[in-house]
Amino acid sequence: MKFDLHVHTSISPCSRLGLQELLDNAGRSGLDGVCITDHNTMAMRNYLREGIQENGLCIILGMEYSTSKGDFLIFGPFEELRPDLGAEELLSHVNRTGGVAIAAHPFRSGRSTDESVVRHRLCTIVEGVNGRNNNYENGLVTRWQSRYGVKTVGGSDAHSLEELGRVTTCFREPVRDRATFVNALLKGRWSIAAQQNYS
Ligand SMILES: [Zn+2]
């Protein structure tokens, strides 16, 4: 199943991608699933039912949580998570509660992930390809693959319809809800990020 793991809807102040627009067009972008990862909120849960939609698209709700040591895509029981946790506190909580965290755009200039987070294995999955990073920034991730054995996924970081599905991650097994999604990530059952129309 082909997923875009990193998508902002218009709930994020910086995005102009509407929910209906996303639902109507994700299939056309070749996607079987979309993770909605708005900045520091899972408020999208008030506007749709998570899981398989009427048109067959699978929606998973998570969020992109900002810390001074980087931004993390987190998936799990985090609807009521309080803001302003430090990276260590956040990632310990995610790991303790059976969730999963992905370091977003780890080498983006000015918005990178602190290396200590992967060195201490608080986070073991990182974005190897982020659709808003340039090739140079994405390429630096190979350092951490060889040094720390981090696993890599891909996501578009879409803030508009044009960007939706540009970078994807393919799961080998069916994902139908948040639990099966988290399980697939924890078990490492995905193939390397595919790239579409991305340069
Ligand atoms: Zn970010």
Ligand SMILES: [Zn+2]
């Ligand atoms: Zn983002």
